[in-house]
Amino acid sequence: MSTATLPSATLPSDALAQRLADSGLRSTPQREVIYDVLLKKRDHPTADEVFARVKSELPTVSLATVYNCLETLVSCQLVRAVNFERGPTRYCPNLSPHAHFHDEQSGQTHDIELPPALLKKVHAVLPRGYDATSVEIIFRGKATRSSEQRAASSQPTRS
Amino acid sequence: MSTATLPSATLPSDALAQRLADSGLRSTPQREVIYDVLLKKRDHPTADEVFARVKSELPTVSLATVYNCLETLVSCQLVRAVNFERGPTRYCPNLSPHAHFHDEQSGQTHDIELPPALLKKVHAVLPRGYDATSVEIIFRGKATRSSEQRAASSQPTRS
DNA sequence: ATCATAGTTTGGAATGGTTCTAAATAGCAC
C-alpha cells in the first residue's frame, strides 16, 4: 500500500520498512527510531551512544535491543559497522563506498569518499585466488581542521 | 657494542635486542621467545595462540606477560597488531607495507603486498586537512586456494 | 661481591563491549 512501486529509497522510514520486509523482518518502533537516530547524527556512534539517543524517544528500550536492531540494520545493508582497533563498534548509515579516517586527537571518525576507479585499483592488488566481497580502508592520523569546523566554520574551542 | 655497527636487521634476536635497546628497554627471555614465535609461524596468531606456543618453551609465562610483550614489540615497530571486526587482536611480524585478506571460510589471514604506487594513490583520496599517519586495508572474502597450497607450491614465508 | 634501584613478570581481579538466555510482549494470520 501507500507509496506503492515508487523506488523511494530516499525516504528513511519507507526504505527501512522496505528493506526489512525484503528480509522477511518486521518494521518495529525500535528499529525505526534507531535507524532515524543514525541518520540524524552521522557521527559514527557506538551502540552505547545510540542507546542514549534512543532512550529519549523510547525510554524503555534496552541495550540488548539496540544491539539487536543495529545488527539487523547491518544485515539488511542499511548500515555499516566499523571497527577501530579495539574500540567499540561504530555504526554508519552511509552506504556509498567510502573509507574512514580516524582522528586520533578528537576520536572522531570521518567518511572519505572513494572514487570507483581507486576501489578498482585497490582490488587489483589481490593475487589470483583471492576473491574479496568487501574492502575496508581505515586511515589514522589527525585532521588539522575537523569536520565540524569544516561544516560550521565558526566552532568555539573544542574540549 | 658486541656485533658493532653492522646493520644486522635480518638476525631476529639481534634485531630485537637492538630495537629494545633503542627504546631503553631490556631484552628478556619472554620478549625473545615471543618474537621468535611470531617469526616462526606467520599465521597472525592471537595473544592466546602466542601464549600457547610460548608455553612449551617457557612453561611459566603468564598471559599478562604475553600481552605486555606483544604490546612492547608493537611499540618498537617490530610487530603489527591487526584487528578484524570484533575478533581478538592478531599479531604480524611483517613490516613491509601490506594489506590483509581475511578468509571468511577458514578464518585465516593473508598478507597482501601493497605496491608503493598504490599506497600513494590511496593516500591521495584524503582531502586537504587530513593528515594520515597510517592506513589499514582489509579485504574480506574467500581465498579459493588457501595459503598453505600457495606456500607449499612456491614462496617460503620469509620475505 | 653486595645492595639499591628500576625494569619485568606474574596471577588474579577487574573492566568493558558484546552476546546469550529465558521470559514477557506485540503483531499478524486465520
Added chain:
DNA sequence: GTGCTATTTAGAACCATTCCAAACTATGAT
C-alpha cells in the same frame, strides 16, 4: 479473539584485554 512467531527485555554470562600489587631480575654504584 486465538494461536503462532517475531521481537523486546533485563540480567547473566562471556571473552579479550587491562589493571594491580607483589615477587623477581638485571644492572650500576659502592
